[in-house]
Amino acid sequence: MKIYLVGGAVRDRLLGIADDNTEKDWVVVGSSSTEMLDLGYRQVGKDFPVFLHPDTQEEYALARIERKLGIGYKRFEFDVSSSVTLEQDLSRRDLTINAIAQKDDELFDPFNGQEDLNNRILRHVSNDFSEDPVRVLRVARFAAYFKNFGFEVEQETYQLMRQMVASGEVDSLTPERVFKELNKALSYGTPSAFFKVLTACGAYQKVFPSLNNHIYQNYSNSFEFLDNLNTKAHIKFSIWLKDENKYNIKCPKQYQQLSELTSQFYKFSKDFINKSSREIFDFFTQTDALRRQDRFEDLLTVFKLLEIDILPIKHLKNLLKNIDISRLDKLDFGKAIQIEKKLIIDSFIRKIKK
Structure with a gap:
């Protein structure tokens, strides 16, 4: 032995x-x-x-x-x-x-x-490489892992990967394995290389068929915003999918919920101070901001990394969180708290628009 x-x-x-x-x-x-x-x-x-x-x-x-x-x-x-x-x-x-x-x-x-x-070359060992479709994902992940070291995928390896896409071999990848490799890539400092390699060999459209792939046709630049973000993988996941209204990627609930909220409210948050009181009330209700505070903080982190001014959102959320409930009508507390929230939002909007 x-x-x-x-x-x-x-x-x-x-x-x-x-x-x-x-x-x-x-x-x-x-x-x-x-x-x-x-x-x-x-x-x-x-x-x-x-x-x-x-x-x-x-x-x-x-x-x-x-x-x-x-x-x-x-x-x-x-x-x-x-x-x-x-x-x-x-x-x-x-x-x-x-x-x-x-x-x-x-x-x-x-x-x-x-x-x-x-x-600094990522090269397949032998043509047996093409027998395992997971290796397409792994090469893309290693490209992300070693991007700062200057590694590049060797052209013959790229050609094998393209053949695997064309033959349908990549179609057999399970959603669980796709997410496992995706999540590892997102945990690295430069995940853009993962998406670029998959796009270059034609696998991106196969692995993520439900996405609006036309957004990423210029794959040399489209994903670089994800690089050097000092944050967690589920935050990057939501940033990646910010323009996707609907997708079919098997992932943990934490990822799914945050990405769906990001997609739903990304454009809304960019114009937050110009929204009506009713729209803002609905925003805090639908995001469950006061009960799911950790998730809402993650959402604000996403918005901040997308260069959105989150201070008005954060300030208003704190005002809503600190309502003095002792003075509210206890006989119809649900209605009373809603009225109080709307009054706070109305007052906030008036002040911010002066």
Whole structure:
């Protein structure tokens, strides 16, 4: 049995960006499931044997080769026999920069990943790349992750990705996997590269078919507003979709609700001080600003990042939040609070328009 550190931990260390929090993946050559279990590892993989170390809980996968059985990324047959070599295992990985292994201080780099790291190139390992449509998303995500390092997708890799789009291979991606890669890309400082790469290979329209894709025809510039925003992924998600009235992207409720409110009230917020009292009352009601305060703060963050003056909205919200309810009619409290809110909004609008 030989154990090698592989993938991102090796790649990032060579780039000088690894830290103690970097996730480590290990590949085990010359072993078997029985031996791993006897050593105290706990098996977690269903499709192929992956084991958790009994102490560190890090993932150890038996070296494997695979054969595609049909369209999509789940229909593979795996060979994890003890005869599978390290090079065979590395050959089925997506990019050369992810196909470098390390044992002690020795590097194993059969596909020249270090050279591509030095030249800032994202290059597929082999034509087997085209068998897994998730790799289109991963290349786009790595383009976002490494944008500030100057990495570019190699042209032959782009061509393989275009062929995967044309063949319908990308159509088999599940909404859950699309969101997983999207969310990771949005967590990076420069997510625009994720969308640019998908657009350049024709996958953006396939992966996000419900969007108004004509907005992003000039893909070299359209997404750059998302870069260098010091905020969370769900905020960037809402900014990305601010012009979309309707979309079909499977995502957590936090993302969906905030993005829908952004789309609904983005234009409204830009002209907030010119709206009628009734429209402003409806705005605070529909956003549930006083009860869902954390979500409303997220909405204000979105508006602020979109260069909208949120101070009038914030000030009025605070006035509404601090109503002295002790003096209101307790017999018909619901009606009394609504009347008080409308009076506050009317007074605010009059003052701001003077």
